[in-house]
Amino acid sequence: xxxxxxxxxxxxxxxxxxxxxxxxxxxxxxxxxxxxxxxxxxxxxxxxxxxxxxxxxxxxxxxxxxxxxxxxxxxxxxxxxxxxxxxxxxxxxxxxxxxxxxxxxxxxxxxxxxxxxxxxxxxxxxxxxxxxxxxxxxxxxxxxxxxxxxxxxxxxxxxxxxxxxxxxxxxxxxxxxxxxxxxxxxxxxxx
Numbered sequence: 001x002x003x004x005x006x007x008x009x010x011x012x013x014x015x016x017x018x019x020x021x022x023x024x025x026x027x028x029x030x031x032x033x034x035x036x037x038x039x040x041x042x043x044x045x046x047x048x049x050x051x052x053x054x055x056x057x058x059x060x061x062x063x064x065x066x067x068x069x070x071x072x073x074x075x076x077x078x079x080x081x082x083x084x085x086x087x088x089x090x091x092x093x094x095x096x097x098x099x100x101x102x103x104x105x106x107x108x109x110x111x112x113x114x115x116x117x118x119x120x121x122x123x124x125x126x127x128x129x130x131x132x133x134x135x136x137x138x139x140x141x142x143x144x145x146x147x148x149x150x151x152x153x154x155x156x157x158x159x160x161x162x163x164x165x166x167x168x169x170x171x172x173x174x175x176x177x178x179x180x181x182x183x184x185x186x187x188x189x190x191x
Contacts, residue, residue, distance in 0.1 A: 003149070004173060005170075008117075008121060011183055023187055025073065025080060026189045028073060033089070034058070035066060037111050038059045041155075045104060048155075054151050086184040086189075089114065092179065101159040105168055108156040112169075119145035119146045153169065156168075
């Protein structure tokens with residue numbers, strides 16, 4: 001369903017246990033970035049009406065999630081602030097081919113893989129954490145991330161054949177798995 005080629009290493013759950021506050025702050029930043037990514041896709045491919053509709057819905061949902069995470073931070077007395085980003089997104093973006101329509105396919109599939117990894121991580125959090133509020137919170141976001149992943153993959157099919165999309169998704173997912181395996185020393189949602 002999620003097209004991931006790996007599961008999250010145990011290292012990440014240790015980062016969560018040791019740095020939950022930073023993970024929560026990073027989660028807010030991730031929701032903000034997800035909204036911006038969808039908006040950028042809407043702007044870049046404005047002539048594609050179905051993509052514009054799908055991206056505008058994702059923008060609204062991601063901003064709603066951003067506000068939910070901000071509310072969660074406020075309830076916990078955690079100040080939302082700038083933190084250094086992990087290298088995950090930049091490494092995935094470096095895989096995007098430069099020419100259209102391949103660029104559109106890759107941008108959509110990279111966004112879809114980020115959503116898939118978020119979905120997998122939210123599931124891990126809801127099963128791993130002992131905090132009932134966070135268990136419920138991450139359970140509530142799980143399905144939305146899976147739906148976003150499916151939307152991005154579906155939209156990529158507007159720019160290439162099903163077989164080309166599936167082949168490229170597999171290639172990108174293998175690279176994403178390598179990025180996750182190496183990880184990041186920063187405790188982040190995608191480290």
